[in-house]
Amino acid sequence: MSDTINSAPAEESEELEKRLTKRDLVKTYLIWQFFSHSNYNYERLQATAFAHSMTPAIKRLYGGDEEQTRQALKRHLVFFNTSPDFGAVIHGVTLAMEEQKANGKPVPDDAINSMKTGLMGPLAGVGDTIGQGIMVPLFLALGISITGLKAGAEQDLADLNGNPLGAILYVILITAFVLGVTWVAMSQGYRRGRSAVTEVFKSGLMDRVILGAGVLGNMVLGGLAASFVKLYVGASITVGETHLRLQQDVFDHIMPGLLPLALVLLTWWLLTRGWHPIKLLVIYVVVCILGAIPFMGPAPQYVTDACGSSILQPYAPCAAPTGDDAGSGK
Amino acid sequence: MRHLFTARPRRRVIGLTTSGKIAVGVSTVILLVGIPTIAQAYAEGPKAAEAGAPTVTFIQALLIGLGYYLSQAPWLAGVSFYTLYRPLVAGLLVGIILGDPGQGALIGAAINLVYLGFISAGGSIPGDPALAGWIGTTIALAGGLSYGEALALAVPIGLLGTLVWNARMTVDSAFAHAADRAAERADIGGVVRANVLYPQLWLFLITAVPVTIAVFLGTGFIVDLLGTFPIWLLSGLAIAGGVLPAIGIAMNMRFIFRGSAVPYFFLGYLSMVILGSSMSIMLLAVIGVALAFLHITFIGGGAALAGASTGGSGRSSLAERRAQGAARVAAGDTKGADK
Numbered sequence: 001m002s003d004t005i006n007s008a009p010a011e012e013s014e015e016l017e018k019r020l021t022k023r024d025l026v027k028t029y030l031i032w033q034f035f036s037h038s039n040y041n042y043e044r045l046q047a048t049a050f051a052h053s054m055t056p057a058i059k060r061l062y063g064g065d066e067e068q069t070r071q072a073l074k075r076h077l078v079f080f081n082t083s084p085d086f087g088a089v090i091h092g093v094t095l096a097m098e099e100q101k102a103n104g105k106p107v108p109d110d111a112i113n114s115m116k117t118g119l120m121g122p123l124a125g126v127g128d129t130i131g132q133g134i135m136v137p138l139f140l141a142l143g144i145s146i147t148g149l150k151a152g153a154e155q156d157l158a159d160l161n162g163n164p165l166g167a168i169l170y171v172i173l174i175t176a177f178v179l180g181v182t183w184v185a186m187s188q189g190y191r192r193g194r195s196a197v198t199e200v201f202k203s204g205l206m207d208r209v210i211l212g213a214g215v216l217g218n219m220v221l222g223g224l225a226a227s228f229v230k231l232y233v234g235a236s237i238t239v240g241e242t243h244l245r246l247q248q249d250v251f252d253h254i255m256p257g258l259l260p261l262a263l264v265l266l267t268w269w270l271l272t273r274g275w276h277p278i279k280l281l282v283i284y285v286v287v288c289i290l291g292a293i294p295f296m297g298p299a300p301q302y303v304t305d306a307c308g309s310s311i312l313q314p315y316a317p318c319a320a321p322t323g324d325d326a327g328s329g330k
Numbered sequence: 331m332r333h334l335f336t337a338r339p340r341r342r343v344i345g346l347t348t349s350g351k352i353a354v355g356v357s358t359v360i361l362l363v364g365i366p367t368i369a370q371a372y373a374e375g376p377k378a379a380e381a382g383a384p385t386v387t388f389i390q391a392l393l394i395g396l397g398y399y400l401s402q403a404p405w406l407a408g409v410s411f412y413t414l415y416r417p418l419v420a421g422l423l424v425g426i427i428l429g430d431p432g433q434g435a436l437i438g439a440a441i442n443l444v445y446l447g448f449i450s451a452g453g454s455i456p457g458d459p460a461l462a463g464w465i466g467t468t469i470a471l472a473g474g475l476s477y478g479e480a481l482a483l484a485v486p487i488g489l490l491g492t493l494v495w496n497a498r499m500t501v502d503s504a505f506a507h508a509a510d511r512a513a514e515r516a517d518i519g520g521v522v523r524a525n526v527l528y529p530q531l532w533l534f535l536i537t538a539v540p541v542t543i544a545v546f547l548g549t550g551f552i553v554d555l556l557g558t559f560p561i562w563l564l565s566g567l568a569i570a571g572g573v574l575p576a577i578g579i580a581m582n583m584r585f586i587f588r589g590s591a592v593p594y595f596f597l598g599y600l601s602m603v604i605l606g607s608s609m610s611i612m613l614l615a616v617i618g619v620a621l622a623f624l625h626i627t628f629i630g631g632g633a634a635l636a637g638a639s640t641g642g643s644g645r646s647s648l649a650e651r652r653a654q655g656a657a658r659v660a661a662g663d664t665k666g667a668d669k
Contacts, residue, residue: 032408039505042500043503048506066516132449133582136416137447140442143418144418147438162439164432164434170419216615216619216622217582220615221583221598225576225602256603263576264580264583267577271581278457285566285567292569
């Protein structure tokens with residue numbers, strides 16, 4: 001039985017009375033591409049969008065038969081949730097299975113349902129990791145670097161000349177990626193069927209792709225962290241006769257960029273321990289503001305001259321003379 | 331591994347997620363503090379307004395409201411989630427609307443750093459990058475805010491956005507039932523309406539309308555409000571501007587900072603620190619591609635990043651998805667699916 005389901009529809013096209021046309025395939029693609037998250041909801045997530053995307057096939061295969069139309073609509077209104085792009089494989093396979101079913105092949109509802117629920121998890125995993133997890137940040141990083149954003153060095157955004165091409169390039173890259181992946185995933189799913197899809201998962205090809213993308217993603221992420229995460233300590237301590245500026249005399253001697261790296265790793269560790277990002281956002285803002293309270297010296301007149309009067313320091317390490325003055329004021 | 335969304339139930343008819351509760355709590359505090367402040371600013375208003383408080387015209391506010399709606403609507407081939415939803419793009423568009431595309435893109439890029447690792451998982455979102463991008467850029471551009479101020483401002487705005495998201499995800503469940511009833515009548519058009527028409531009307535109501543009003547009436551007040559902050563507080567926000575991108579980056583690291591790919595993060599970090607401005611992200615990406623090929627060829631794929639490959643984020647629940655995915659890929663096609 002499973003052989004009939006799995007074999008490519010093209011091979012036995014002569015036997016099939018009711019067939020989906022290329023046009024139906026394109027319609028399904030467009031509907032899913034446009035409306036996959038139109039009615040995204042807590043109860044069944046993408047269920048109505050999946051049913052919507054099956055309507056061209058339902059019209060073609062069960063048109064005129066009210067009972068079969070009803071059954072088909074209900075069949076596809078169950079809980080569904082996957083990656084909108086890579087997950088379109090499932091739509092392709094479903095179309096192939098519905099086609100078989102409409103032609104009297106023994107394809108029980110259960111087979112379609114369990115295929116959908118069986119594939120949606122792994123595909124969401126792959127799709128979200130590659131798409132949202134790696135490609136989006138990668139393209140964003142390129143776009144952001146082209147806009148000319150510099151962290152820390154120049155405090156006033158108005159002093160920088162922004163380049164809109166960065167954002168435009170990002171839009172072009174990500175749109176081509178998303179539209180392309182969805183189409184390839186769906187048409188391949190339809191042509192090759194379920195067995196081919198599970199083969200790809202078992203062959204380890206996906207693991208290699210994800211590993212390679214992970215290497216690239218980590219490189220870029222590391223570079224981004226170095227460019228945009230900034231943390232400077234303005235405080236200094238006096239031990240006997242020696243006046244130690246913590247930033248220049250301690251941290252920078254151990255390793256340049258030590259504090260931001262430690263901060264990123266700490267944040268990552270807290271997130272993996274189950275801390276919510278929103279909680280961290282709030283805590284970090286509060287800590288930064290507390291760290292800026294000028295309790296060790298005169299209150300700053302400009303944002304840039306807070307040096308040495310507070311624990312943390314914006315933009316850049318303190319210039320030497322100011323640091324000494326403020327430090328001795330304690 | 332204990333995970334962010336571990337404790338969350340898979341289905342939820344009504345009610346808020348943990349993040350939703352946090353968001354509601356924080357937003358309520360912001361509103362409670364914010365409304366009296368704004369009212370006070372309004373009472374003292376005329377003076378501040380004459381002092382050159384920036385204004386946004388109604389048409390501009392309307393376009394920004396529409397832009398925020400479109401960032402979550404299906405009309406742009408469904409790619410708005412990847413484009414208009416991201417502060418980088420939102421910033422560019424706000425810049426175009428307000429007459430300074432370059433500055434807009436720059437501010438958007440800054441705000442986007444906080445949301446770099448944003449991933450929508452299991453129908454829940456950690457903050458709303460779109461609201462932070464659209465409103466945050468508007469205020470920053472109108473008020474000429476600094477980098478740190480723009481970033482720090484974007485955070486509470488992004489939190490408010492989760493309210494919009496929760497309102498949408500909760501009410502949309504009702505339309506799924508409308509689709510059920512249409513299916514019972516074998517009414518294909520009814521299912522389509524339940525998927526498109528009703529939820530989009532609702533979405534428009536909770537996105538475009540409030541954002542238009544907020545931008546039109548609120549921008550000047552918030553900019554004035556920031557003007558009353560003492561310098562050290564602004565310093566604090568500037569420091570936050572350097573710290574907050576760590577969260578965006580770390581959120582992304584949850585998905586790729588694992589297995590044999592870990593050393594490459596340090597390699598990227600150190601190259602950037604050592605080479606400074608002579609190293610660009612583009613250059614780093616090209617080197618990264620070369621290293622990725624070498625790594626796969628000589629070290630091999632296998633199960634190195636297996637956790638990420640089968641689990642990733644998933645949209646129902648990260649940990650649940652991970653376990654489910656691993657099990658299904660290992661055994662699923664022979665057992666579950668092949669009836």
